[in-house]
Amino acid sequence: xxxxVLKNVTKKFGSVxxxxxxxxxxxxxxxxxxxxxxxxxKTTTLRMIAGLDHPTSGEIWIGDKCVFSxxxxxxxxxxxxxxxxxxxxxALWPHMTVFENISFGLSVQKRRADDIQEITSEVAAILRIDxxxxxxxxxxxxxxxxxxxxxxxxxxxxxVMLLDxxxxxxxxxxxxxxRSEIKRLHSETGSTIVYVTHDQLEALTMxxxxxxxxxxxxxxxxPPMDLYHCPKNMFIADFVGNPRIxxxxxxxxxxxxxxxxxxxxxxxxxxxARDLSLVGRDATLGVRPExxxxxxxxxxxxxxxxxxxxxxxxxxxxxxxKIGDDLLxxxxxxxxxxxxxxxxxxxxxxxxxxxxxxxxELLDDTGRN
Amino acid sequence: xxxxxxLGRVRRNATPHTILSVVIIAFLLYVVVVPLAVMIKxxxxxxxxxxxxxxxxxxxxxxxSHWKKTFTGSSAGAFFFKPLMNTLIxxxxxxxxxxxIGGILAWLVVRTDLPGKKFISNLAIVPYIMPSWTMSLAxxxxxxxxxxxxxxxxFQYLTGITLPDWFSYGMxxxxxxxxxxxxPFGFMLISSALENIDxxxxxxxxxxxxxxxxxxxxxxxxxxxPAILSTFLxxxxxxxxxFGTPSFLGGPVRLYVLSTLLHANLVGQRxxxxxxxxxxxxxxxxxxxxxxxxxxxxxKSYVTISGKGGKRGxxxxxxxxxxxxxxxxxxxxxxxxxxxxxxxxxxxxxxxGDYSLSNxxxxxxxxxxxxxxxxxxxxxxxxxxxxxxxxxxxxxKVGLLTALVCGVLGMLIGYTVARMRGTRFAxxxxxxxxxxxxxxxxxxGSAFLALFSVPRGPVPSLYGTLALxxxxxxxxYLPYSSRAGISxxxxxxxxxxxxxxxxxxxxxxxISSIIFPLQKSSFxxxxxxxxxxxxxxxxLVVLLVTPGTQLATSITLKFTDRGWYPYTNAVMVLIVLxxxxxxxxxxxxxxxxxxxxxxx
Numbered sequence: 001x002x003x004x005v006l007k008n009v010t011k012k013f014g015s016v017x018x019x020x021x022x023x024x025x026x027x028x029x030x031x032x033x034x035x036x037x038x039x040x041x042k043t044t045t046l047r048m049i050a051g052l053d054h055p056t057s058g059e060i061w062i063g064d065k066c067v068f069s070x071x072x073x074x075x076x077x078x079x080x081x082x083x084x085x086x087x088x089x090x091a092l093w094p095h096m097t098v099f100e101n102i103s104f105g106l107s108v109q110k111r112r113a114d115d116i117q118e119i120t121s122e123v124a125a126i127l128r129i130d131x132x133x134x135x136x137x138x139x140x141x142x143x144x145x146x147x148x149x150x151x152x153x154x155x156x157x158x159x160v161m162l163l164d165x166x167x168x169x170x171x172x173x174x175x176x177x178x179r180s181e182i183k184r185l186h187s188e189t190g191s192t193i194v195y196v197t198h199d200q201l202e203a204l205t206m207x208x209x210x211x212x213x214x215x216x217x218x219x220x221x222x223p224p225m226d227l228y229h230c231p232k233n234m235f236i237a238d239f240v241g242n243p244r245i246x247x248x249x250x251x252x253x254x255x256x257x258x259x260x261x262x263x264x265x266x267x268x269x270x271x272x273a274r275d276l277s278l279v280g281r282d283a284t285l286g287v288r289p290e291x292x293x294x295x296x297x298x299x300x301x302x303x304x305x306x307x308x309x310x311x312x313x314x315x316x317x318x319x320x321x322k323i324g325d326d327l328l329x330x331x332x333x334x335x336x337x338x339x340x341x342x343x344x345x346x347x348x349x350x351x352x353x354x355x356x357x358x359x360x361e362l363l364d365d366t367g368r369n
Numbered sequence: 370x371x372x373x374x375x376l377g378r379v380r381r382n383a384t385p386h387t388i389l390s391v392v393i394i395a396f397l398l399y400v401v402v403v404p405l406a407v408m409i410k411x412x413x414x415x416x417x418x419x420x421x422x423x424x425x426x427x428x429x430x431x432x433x434s435h436w437k438k439t440f441t442g443s444s445a446g447a448f449f450f451k452p453l454m455n456t457l458i459x460x461x462x463x464x465x466x467x468x469x470i471g472g473i474l475a476w477l478v479v480r481t482d483l484p485g486k487k488f489i490s491n492l493a494i495v496p497y498i499m500p501s502w503t504m505s506l507a508x509x510x511x512x513x514x515x516x517x518x519x520x521x522x523x524f525q526y527l528t529g530i531t532l533p534d535w536f537s538y539g540m541x542x543x544x545x546x547x548x549x550x551x552x553p554f555g556f557m558l559i560s561s562a563l564e565n566i567d568x569x570x571x572x573x574x575x576x577x578x579x580x581x582x583x584x585x586x587x588x589x590x591x592x593x594x595p596a597i598l599s600t601f602l603x604x605x606x607x608x609x610x611x612f613g614t615p616s617f618l619g620g621p622v623r624l625y626v627l628s629t630l631l632h633a634n635l636v637g638q639r640x641x642x643x644x645x646x647x648x649x650x651x652x653x654x655x656x657x658x659x660x661x662x663x664x665x666x667x668x669k670s671y672v673t674i675s676g677k678g679g680k681r682g683x684x685x686x687x688x689x690x691x692x693x694x695x696x697x698x699x700x701x702x703x704x705x706x707x708x709x710x711x712x713x714x715x716x717x718x719x720x721x722g723d724y725s726l727s728n729x730x731x732x733x734x735x736x737x738x739x740x741x742x743x744x745x746x747x748x749x750x751x752x753x754x755x756x757x758x759x760x761x762x763x764x765x766k767v768g769l770l771t772a773l774v775c776g777v778l779g780m781l782i783g784y785t786v787a788r789m790r791g792t793r794f795a796x797x798x799x800x801x802x803x804x805x806x807x808x809x810x811x812x813x814g815s816a817f818l819a820l821f822s823v824p825r826g827p828v829p830s831l832y833g834t835l836a837l838x839x840x841x842x843x844x845x846y847l848p849y850s851s852r853a854g855i856s857x858x859x860x861x862x863x864x865x866x867x868x869x870x871x872x873x874x875x876x877x878x879x880i881s882s883i884i885f886p887l888q889k890s891s892f893x894x895x896x897x898x899x900x901x902x903x904x905x906x907x908x909l910v911v912l913l914v915t916p917g918t919q920l921a922t923s924i925t926l927k928f929t930d931r932g933w934y935p936y937t938n939a940v941m942v943l944i945v946l947x948x949x950x951x952x953x954x955x956x957x958x959x960x961x962x963x964x965x966x967x968x969x
Contacts (some may be wrong), residue, residue, distance in 0.1 A: 054381050071376020079873025091864035095886045105872030
């Protein structure tokens with residue numbers, strides 16, 4: 001159990017900067033997810049924590065030990081960092097049985113045979129693979145391989161567990177099961193987990209904290225729900241959430257002494273945003289599909305549009321609505337019997353509209369200044 | 370950067386694979402690039418035995434006379450241009466012929482309902498496994514005419530017809546016998562290209578209404594075209610460096626190609642001109658390599674994209690089925706059993722040219738040294754002839770050591786290239802280890818001669834040692850094993866090793882308990898090709914052997930020169946048997962598929 005601190009870590013591959021001056025504190029006992037699209041530097045960050053890649057500059061601390069420092073020339077090799085890494089491909093050794101795979105680390109440490117036996121069976125029991133110990137990896141299903149990969153890490157009782165997109169090779173159903181298993185594992189072992197994924201839903205459902213990376217730069221570190229509701233910028237708002245947030249180009253206007261936005265046929269006001277110097281600038285209105293209320297009849301503050309298409313998804317309906325030149329996605333939980341090209345009226349739920357200024361940052365509507 | 374930071378960086382980067390790659394690159398530079406420099410220098414100086422040919426000079430003086438004599442003098446025709454033309458005619462025509470035979474056979478086996486495919490595929494590789502000049506010895510034995518004296522060939526013995534010189538010796542038989550030796554190349558490359566074509570590509574064409582012939586012409590042929598061109602270039606470059614066949618079949622009519630000219634220049638004490646010829650050959654080889662990678666590189670890739678490969682309908686040969694089968698079988702028997710049989714029989718005849726039963730003997734196998742029996746050679750039969758037995762032993766030693774060196778180097782190169790994937794280091798190592806591939810064998814041998822004939826710095830002169838032969842063979846065949854090693858290592862994801870690193874395993878532990886066990890089968894099967902190649906090698910070693918380090922292949926030259934064919938043939942039979950047995954055993958034991966390695 002240990003805190004992980006990255007100080008001004010930069011990693012360059014040739015002329016490409018994979019991680020750019022990243023400073024990040026991963027708290028002890030947290031389940032921190034590094035989230036971002038492919039190529040954002042999340043796996044590189046994880047590999048630098050593991051010690052498999054070396055930062056071009058910066059420092060990395062695990063607990064009270066400096067494991068890497070470009071200035072001081074410190075470097076602790078991966079095997080001595082007391083952490084475990086579960087690979088995306090599981091990286092099970094195909095020529096070893098499940099038992100040999102799990103106990104490999106213990107045998108490297110030259111532990112006594114009965115110790116190895118005991119620890120291995122104990123961990124195997126926790127992960128419910130104790131009846132598979134004599135099999136070879138090729139004889140296991142994807143989910144079982146996943147458990148073996150985790151067991152291989154758990155036997156070492158690491159301070160920190162690193163998981164690199166561990167669920168991406170599983171089918172959708174199994175993924176759901178494993179999510180809850182890993183989350184449970186976290187609460188049972190209490191160890192710090194650093195988890196890498198590009199799947200925003202995975203990040204939201206499992207983590208205590210999410211760090212969003214984009215182009216090697218940390219965008220935001222926040223608990224999942226904060227991230228969802230108060231994304232710091234347009235990239236995060238767009239990346240997190242499914243279906244995607246509706247983003248409509250518009251312009252900031254003044255409304256009774258505060259700022260409002262006019263975008264497409266829509267208008268939203270931000271009563272606490274009082275920086276009137278912004279008025280007249282371009283901006284983007286962001287509304288999540290579930291924050292829009294749809295009505296088949298005219299409503300007083302409603303904006304009129306037409307139905308473009310209706311996409312039933314079981315528990316909900318996604319309705320594409322055309323307003324002016326823009327197409328918006330609206331999540332509906334009741335069957336409204338909508339048909340294409342029918343006129344509808346929409347309304348944004350109070351305080352749910354987000355506004356991003358032309359540099360992509362969230363408009364400050366906290367009223368602090 | 371402060372010293373602490375610098376030291377830390379050095380320590381972090383001094384991983385086993387970086388150190389390994391530096392060592393291997395240095396080694397390869399020394400044995401591949403340095404010889405070239407040495408050879409270039411040799412073409413500009415007067416050698417001890419040349420000072421009488423170039424009046425008024427001392428050994429070691431700078432001179433342009435080698436260049437003048439080779440390229441511009443009145444003798445330039447005989448000393449360069451005529452052999453060059455012969456080489457081009459020989460290599461081009463035999464490559465086309467080999468490609469045609471191999472391609473047709475490949476199409477028949479992969480795409481038609483020809484019976485006995487497995488048998489045909491196995492038999493079709495045999496000519497390549499045999500030493501390249503086996504066929505030419507068999508040709509001489511069969512079709513010898515009285516020109517070179519001694520006995521007449523089996524053909525004349527049976528029919529009484531004296532064959533014309535052009536049929537018995539020279540370009541015609543050289544092209545035929547080389548084509549027969551090299552067609553398995555084309556067969557293997559083209560059949561694997563044919564097999565890899567996604568059947569959906571053809572099905573789509575057929576669904577769009579294209580007939581079978583149109584599909585063949587517009588879809589299949591363009592798709593295998595890169596393989597065909599590649600085969601052509603490969604075969605061509607092999608032909609360039611081959612020595613045995615043009616020497617045996619061209620010698621009697623004074624037909625020289627570059628390889629035999631190189632040999633003649635060295636034997637005739639003209640090393641300056643010899644190295645010049647070698648450089649020309651290496652230049653030609655490099656040009657071919659360049660063409661192969663640049664012109665074909667981009668196109669090659671789409672052949673390897675294999676789809677589901679699904680079952681595709683085979684072309685029915687219809688009425689032609691049995692005639693074609695018989696034809697194929699007869700051809701294959703003619704290029705495998707017949708030459709081998711002819712050599713075996715010849716080694717059993719006491720007086721060459723007399724094939725009556727009473728003339729049968731084991732004299733040349735187990736007879737005592739005698740100056741009164743048979744050819745009156747004073748040489749004991751090969752199985753009790755110490756000189757020959759030593760040569761056989763040397764061949765085995767060189768073969769085994771070469772295989773081992775190649776195997777280990779190949780694995781290490783594969784490991785470093787795979788680990789350093791994408792870096793300039795990795796591609797340098799990859800390309801460097803591939804360079805010997807298209808160096809004409811005999812020219813490569815002469816490069817080693819230039820490099821190791823005298824001590825250079827800390828490197829002793831290796832001339833006259835078996836180590837030199839092993840080194841030459843190992844470097845020459847390294848491309849086989851490094852390619853195999855790279856492709857095998859690429860299949861092992863780096864995570865498998867990284868997972869062990871995470872568990873705290875040292876480099877040695879990772880290699881011994883993860884990498885090697887995973888590589889075991891490809892390592893052992895990778896030993897086969899270098900072993901076989903070394904066992905049957907002549908062109909590469911002919912310039913490097915000394916009386917003490919004769920190999921089974923090179924010792925046959927001595928007997929051939931004197932017309933003592935039964936000895937040559939008996940040794941050849943032994944070599945062929947050894948090679949075939951090794952192939953067969955490793956196939957039974959390890960399921961090694963030779964066909965996979967040869968295409969490189």
